[in-house]
Amino acid sequence: QFDLELAKIQKIYPGGTLAVEGFDLRVEKGEFISFVGPSGCGKTTTLRMIAGLESITSGDLLIRGRNFTNIPAEQRPTATIFQNYAIFPHMTVYQNLAFGLEVRGLPASEIKSRVDAIIDTLELGDVASAREAALSGGQKQRVALARGLVTKPEILLLDEPLGALDANLRKSIQEELKILQRDLGITFVFVTHAQSEALAMGDRVVVMNAGRVEQISDPFELYTRP
Ligand code: ADP
Numbered sequence: 001q002f003d004l005e006l007a008k009i010q011k012i013y014p015g016g017t018l019a020v021e022g023f024d025l026r027v028e029k030g031e032f033i034s035f036v037g038p039s040g041c042g043k044t045t046t047l048r049m050i051a052g053l054e055s056i057t058s059g060d061l062l063i064r065g066r067n068f069t070n071i072p073a074e075q076r077p078t079a080t081i082f083q084n085y086a087i088f089p090h091m092t093v094y095q096n097l098a099f100g101l102e103v104r105g106l107p108a109s110e111i112k113s114r115v116d117a118i119i120d121t122l123e124l125g126d127v128a129s130a131r132e133a134a135l136s137g138g139q140k141q142r143v144a145l146a147r148g149l150v151t152k153p154e155i156l157l158l159d160e161p162l163g164a165l166d167a168n169l170r171k172s173i174q175e176e177l178k179i180l181q182r183d184l185g186i187t188f189v190f191v192t193h194a195q196s197e198a199l200a201m202g203d204r205v206v207v208m209n210a211g212r213v214e215q216i217s218d219p220f221e222l223y224t225r226p
Pocket residue numbers: 013014015017018019037038039040041042043044045046
C-alpha cells in the first residue's frame with residue numbers, strides 16, 4: 001500500500017485555466033518527493049490539492065489507501081509549510097506551536113509534551129518565548145516546520161520553504177529536513193522551482209511543465225542523462 005497516491009488528478013480553475021492536466025503518482029511511506037518546474041507549471045496547485053486547500057476537479061487522491069478526494073483539509077493527515085512561514089505575529093513561538101493542537105481539542109498535558117518535544121528537536125528552546133519580529137530567517141523557518149510537525153502529520157507538504165533563506169541557511173535547513181525524514185519516517189512532498197534543490201533533496205523528482213508531468217525519475221538518472 002502506498003502512502004500517497006494521485007490517480008489522474010486534474011485541476012481546472014474557475015475561469016477555465018487547466019492548471020494540472022491529470023497524472024498518476026504513487027509515493028512510498030517515508031519517501032521524499034520533489035516537484036520541480038518553471039513558475040506557473042502547476043506545482044503549488046498540486047500541493048494544495050493534496051493538502052485539501054484547493055478542490056480537485058477530477059481524479060482521486062488516496063492517502064494510505066483511503067480516498068481523501070473530498071475530505072476537508074483539517075481532516076487530512078497532512079501539514080503544509082509555506083514560504084512565507086505564516087507565523088502568528090502576536091503569539092510567542094510556544095503559543096504558535098500549541099495553537100494548532102488547541103484547536104484540535106487535545107488535552108493540555110498532551111499539548112505540552114508535544115510542543116516541548118518539537119522545540120527540543122528543532123532547537124527552538126532559546127526563542128520559545130519570543131515573537132516572530134525577534135526571530136531570524138532560519139528560526140522563522142524552523143518555527144514553521146515545527147508548527148507542521150507538532151500535529152504529527154503522515155505527510156509533510158512544503159511549498160518553496162527555503163526560498164526566503166540565504167545560501168548557508170538553506171543548506172543547513174536542507175540537511176535538517178533530510179534528518180527529519182530519516183528520524184520521523186514521514187513522507188515529504190517538496191515543491192521548488194530550483195532544479196539543484198529538487199535533485200539534492202528528492203529520493204525521486206517529478207519534473208512538471210505546463211500542467212503536465214514530463215518525467216518522474218531518481219536524481220541520479222537526471223544527473224547522468226545526456
Ligand atoms: P507553480 O506553483 O508551478 O508556479 P501554480 O500551481 O501556482 O504553478 O499555477 C498553475 C497555473 O494555474 C498557472 O497558470 C496559474 O496562473 C494558475 N493559477 C494558480 N492559482 C490560480 C487561481 N487561484 N485561480 C486561477 N488560476 C490559478
